[in-house]
Amino acid sequence: MSARPVIPAGSGTPAGSVIPAQAGIQNAPRAISIALLAMGGEGGGVLADWLVDLAEHNGFVAQATSVPGVAQRTGATLYYIEMFPRDAVPPGAQPVLALAPVPGEVDVVIASELMEAGRALQRGLVTPARTTLVASTHRVYSMTERTAMGDGRVDADKLLQGARAAARRFVQADFAQLAEQAGAPITPALCGALAASGAMPFTREQFEETIRRGGVGVEGSLRAFAAGFDAGLDSRLRGNDGKGRGKDGDGGGKSEAVATRLGPRLADLETRITAEFPASAHAILRAGVLRLADYQDPPYAAQYLDRLAALRDAAPELLQDTARHLALWMSYEDAIRVADLKTRRSRFARVASEVRLDGKQVLEIGEFMHPRLQEIADILPAGVGRWLLSSPFARGVVQPFTRKGRVVRTSTLSGYLLLYAIAALRPLRPRSLRFQQEQERIAQWLAHIQRLAGTQPALALEVARAQRLVKGYGDTHARGWASFERLMATLPRLESSADAGARMRNLAQAALADESGAALERELASL
Structure with missing residues (x-):
């Protein structure tokens, strides 16, 4: 139920009476209700304040309340704000404001990410008759999406379609990108979009004065606010379907994709691709x-292009x-690749940016490493790797060091040099055991595709796509393979x-349905 002011006894109104709610924010008195769904570190509490x-x-x-969520994607928190016009409260009365949103009774929903908008839809917080939905269209994948055996990503287009259908007004843009360009968290950009949405009885200047009163990161927040305001106003003019009066005047706001070109180092391969x-x-x-x-x-x-020439x-x-x-199979994951990625300058810069490191802070990064015996053998020369796996003596010497994982601090000289030394083995990778095994497997897979391409193209296509089973490392890779x-x-049975x-x-x-392989067994039995 929506929050309404209760009038106490002795005020000339019977105790417990309520001021009736009217339809629409503009027809107060009734509380304006706002639900804000944000993830940890995005400044949701700041926006609520x-x-x-x-x-x-x-x-x-x-009044503002907050309900922390589970630890998905650094934790998601639901903030709920209600506000009631002070001049509508009779003398001696106090408005009774709710502590949590009620489905069908929310005026504004703000979502810091598209999946959070989906969660709001699922809870029934967004309704066509009442709710303005302000949402950023970027994605931060949930744990269930990331750990799925196949492509577990939720269809973003379906989320957008649902948001358009469910909301009275849908204000959308990639506010995370706008905030990053402004050098600020996403919440000031969302605040700007809210100001532009027309759902609140406040002016842009009043919003900006609030940010200035906060006194922290004011300049960056105002830049992000302005960018969010412009994007929100443009989205509002376009309407829920994304069409209408766009900045470019074409109604759809489409932009041409910029073709990626290879640099001078790969100019010969660029020529081959084109020709x-x-x-x-x-x-x-x-x-x-x-x-x-x-x-x-x-x-x-x-060599990648050579292999594709037949197709x-x-x-x-x-x-x-x-x-x-x-391309995915030829760039399989091994310890060399992992060490290479974890010691790149760009990774340290990205982590520093994500935690908003300033000049007075020291960043420490710990990498959890737990290589198995197989993964050690994979990066050794083929002969040495086979000997390690087949020799009881060699296995007995090495295995005690693989039973427990360890944390390697790449922010220290010793930890960095350890991984850098492993990454430096890249020139020797073509001689490694895993490399030779994978090249043989790739050749067999391509031979199947080439053989079937002319006679059974549909089967050839599915054979090509079946490669998605082979991924990761350790037990995941073993199961997939x-x-x-x-x-x-x-x-041989299917070709007929x-x-x-x-x-x-x-x-x-079926192979991607579960880790036990039960679904695949059932499907094979049906053949």
């Missing part, structure tokens, strides 16, 4: 070349999917089926 301060300095009685492959595959081929040159070296990226005349979808999965081998073993592509797709989906 701003809104209370804004109300109290402009003729309202206000040898259809235009529909150029973007993904460039991305693959960049990834593999970064992973190993330009000759390795050239240049195949169906566009088959070429694109094979190119994507081949075992499932992939079982799928490839079914090819009219619906071979659909059957292979069902097998792959």
Whole structure:
């Protein structure tokens, strides 16, 4: 139920009477209700305090509460604010303000990320008759999305469609990017979008004065506020469907994607892509070349194009999917790659930016490392790696050091040099045990695709996509590879089926359904 002021006995009104609620904020008296969903470190508490301060300095009685959420994506907190016009409270009375939002009774919902907007929709906080929804369209993936065996990401387009349908007014933009450009947290940008939404009885100047009264990070917050205000106003003019009076005047606000070009170091490969492959595959081929040159070296990226040459005349979808999965497989994760990524200057800069490190603070980074015997053998020369795995004496010497993980502090000289030394093994990777194994497996997989491309393109496409089972390292990689081998073993039986592509797709989906392999067993039995 919505909050209404209760009039005490002796005021000329019977005790317990309430001032009736009217429809719409403008027809007060009734409380304005705001639900703010934000993640840890985004400044949700600051924005809640701003809104209370804004109300109290402009003729309202206000109250804010917060309910911490579970530790998903650094913790999500629901802040709830109610504000009631002070001049609508009879003398001697006090408004009774609610402590938590009630479905169907919320005027404004602010979501710092698209999934948080989805959570608000799921709770019924957003209604077409009443609620203005202000949401940032960027994504911070939840743990369930990240740990899914397959692609567990929630469809962002469906979230946006649901938000458009559920809200009276939907104000949307990538406010995280705008805030980053302004050098401030996301909440000032969301505050600017709220000011532009028209859902609050306050002017832009009153919002900005509230930020100034806060006294901390004022200049950056005002820059982010202005950017959020402009984006929010543009979104409001476009309407819930994203169309209408846009800045560019085209109604849709579409922008042309800028084509990525390879630099001088990879100019020869850029020429090959343009001359040898259809235009529909150029973007993904460039991305693959960049990834593999970064992973190993330009000759390795050239080998990537060599392997795809046999499919240049195949169906566009088959070429694109094979190119994507081949790039991922050729850049498999090993200890060398992990050490390389963790010792890059860009990573230290990114972590410092995320924690907002200033010149008076010292940043310490601890990496949890737990390499298994197999992972150690993988990066050794092939002969040495096989000896380590097969020799009881060698295993007995090495295994005691792999039973427990350890924390390597890359912010110290000793920890950094340890990982840097492992990363420096990259030139020797082509001689390693894992490299040779993966190249043989890749060659067999590509041979299946090339053989089926002309006669059964649908099955060839699903064989290409089945590579998504092979990922990660340790037990995850072992399970995925075992499932992939079982799928490839079914090819002789599937090739004679009219619906071979659909059957292979069902097998792959079953393999990703659970870690136990029970779903795959059932699907194989149905064959």
